[in-house]
Amino acid sequence: MSIENTSAPQIDFNTPAQLRMRKFRALKDRMASGSIAVGGISVIVAILLIFFYLLYEVMPLFQSAKVQPWQQNEQAIESYPIPGSGNTLYLSMEEQAEIGVRVTDQGEVLFFNTLNGSIIKSETIDIPANSSITGLSTISDPLRQFAIGFSNGDALVIQHNYASSYPDGERVITPSLIYPLGKAPIQIGNRPLKLLGISHTEENWNLIGGDETGLTQTKISVEENMMTGEIETTTESEALPQFNLKAQKLLLFPDRRWLLVAGKSTLAVVDLKAEDGPQTTQVIEASKGNITNFQMLLGGNAVLIADDLGKVSQWFLIRDEDTDWKFTKVREFSGGNAAIVDLTIEHRRKGFASIDELGTLRLFNTTAERNALTATVVEGTADSISYAPRSNAMFIEKDGQLSLLEIHNEHPDVSWSALWDKVWYEGYEEPEYIWQSSAANNDFEPKYSLMPLAFGTLKAAFYAMLLGTPLAICGAIYTAYFMIPAMRRKVKPFIELMEALPTVILGFLAGLWLAPFMENQLAGIFVTLLFVPIAIVAFGFAWAQVPNKYRFMIPEGWDAALLLPVVILATLFSLSVSDGIEGILFGGDMRLWMSNELDISYDQRNALVVGIAMGFAVIPTIFSITEDAIFAVPKHLSYGSLALGATPWQTLTRVVLPTASPGIFSALMIGMGRAVGETMIVLMATGNTPIMDMNIFEGMRTLAANIAVEVPESEVGSTHYRILFLAAFVLFMFTFVVNTLAELVRQHLRKKYGSL
The missing domain is CATH 2.130.10.10 (YVTN repeat-like/Quinoprotein amine dehydrogenase)
Incomplete structure (x- = not known):
């Protein structure tokens, strides 16, 4: 019997169809690679553009x-x-820096062009007979008010004013003088007014004048007759005590209570409203040299x-x-x-x-x-x-x-x-440390400390992570490692679906429902946090004692679902007994007890509310990434560990978790980034007060919330506007640094446990 050798069938891999398919596949690979590269580069470019734009808006803040x-x-x-003659007693200019005003010791008030000194208008002050100008005191630069003292003890209060008009479409500024207390000089004392201090409100004026030998205070009350419209004034004068220093200048505070008298190097502080009459409260060495x-x-x-x-x-x-x-x-x-x-x-x-x-x-x-x-x-x-x-x-x-x-x-x-x-x-x-960017008056001192905002950002993130991290990681461990696949397919999508809930809804619920509820049930919250874990452990122990024939009636792996009614019933029970416990332990009001006994203040919209609401927001992110990282651990590692005699818990802690640690760490950093950058929850669920207090029952203001609140109200290009961009830049750099460090740690963990 002979066997014929038959050759294997020949397959032609270079047919026109195969060549076209390979070319098309290569084209798709190149297109995919190019698209991914362009997308990645675009993300990097976008981040760099954000960085440089923020830097562009911030840099003018630090220019000299x-x-x-x-x-x-x-x-x-x-x-x-300089226009006019004589010595200058007062020099100023109007809003547009187009017209200057100069007051001389000859009684001239000259309005002139600031560019060339040409006189626009000149007025002469009526100097009392047989007297001369001996002093001038600026009352208020913003109000354009000053007072002139004469050698006979009289004073004249003057205000320079400017009216703008637009004839033929061109702006014309017309200067003028106003006399708030009338053109007639006011008698203050008998001494020459070399020293003069004036302060006032709308209806009350205090004028203090004199020389180094003594001072006199004159109080003027201005009242308008509601029937006739006439202005009525009442005047009251009194001599002030000696200050035992050679006075060189006076300053009267706007509250008309405090008078400062400057000598050669010392300063006397006078309380004009002291119980026993005006008296010196302090004499201070204001300078090691001479006051100029x-x-x-x-x-x-x-x-x-x-x-x-x-x-x-x-x-x-x-x-x-x-x-x-x-x-x-x-x-x-x-x-x-x-x-x-x-x-x-x-x-x-x-x-x-x-x-x-x-x-x-x-x-x-x-x-x-x-x-x-x-x-x-x-x-x-x-x-x-x-x-x-x-x-x-x-x-x-x-x-x-x-x-x-x-x-x-x-x-x-x-x-x-x-x-x-x-x-x-x-x-x-x-x-x-104070953040207070605006106020109702023009004399306000802006307070731009970023420390309360940075502190509030970290505080909100800390409490959110403190609540969300244990729940998310423990839930992910159970879902990925212990839960049966049928239940996992239902639980995991449900939790991930929570991430789609808008944070504005969470903030709305936290601010309008959760915050008042927690204020009224504060004791119940703490009883719940204490009793629910005990109830879960007790139920688990009791369930283990149930005979097998009853326990096996529940399908394998579904017994965890029995914890849902346990948690609900334990919570309801805790809230129901909280009033009695609060009455026994805290006298019926836990908030009042904390305030009186522990000196802990309570604000309705506080960090605890934010921690719960924001923790609810970050749980899906941390859970999803952690669950994927644990589930992706190769099964042969856990099977091998179990085969060698390790318990499931030992396998989890010594094999699965170390292997999944890079992913778990990434989940924590992404969750923290979400918490740091969260805006709407902290905006709606806190008092939004920029304070530095780690108290969980006090509120805070975060960088992101502050930007959202104040950017619409800030003037474009102003200091406030650019500092808000600086806050955004700080937030950007914080996120960048944290993510960079997180990536370094993640790579280290991957290298360390990648050989398992």
């Missing part, structure tokens, strides 16, 4: 100020002879004192432990050793400028403790300087010449210390 001669048609305005200037900062709460040592110090009143007011030195500004010649105060910010005898101009901000500019603007010693209302221009007078400077200083109130360190704000007893 600039000063230069005023530019007109791209040409610098040179100095010009002494002015009130915007708002009338703080005083700046300059000396011949080149230093400027800020002082304001603070209550001490005995509730007495003490005039306290808060901070000091120094830029050189030359004597300070003059100070000028910003009209709308807590800033000032100083010029020393060497012609060096320095711009400061008190809140930020920042020297924004140091520049030599004149040669030699200047006579005086004066800010424009918008702080964008400045007059400098020297040797009969007047110069107009253009100033670019947009964000002087921002510094590292103002953003991240404690700041001693006016009216506060000590330095604090």
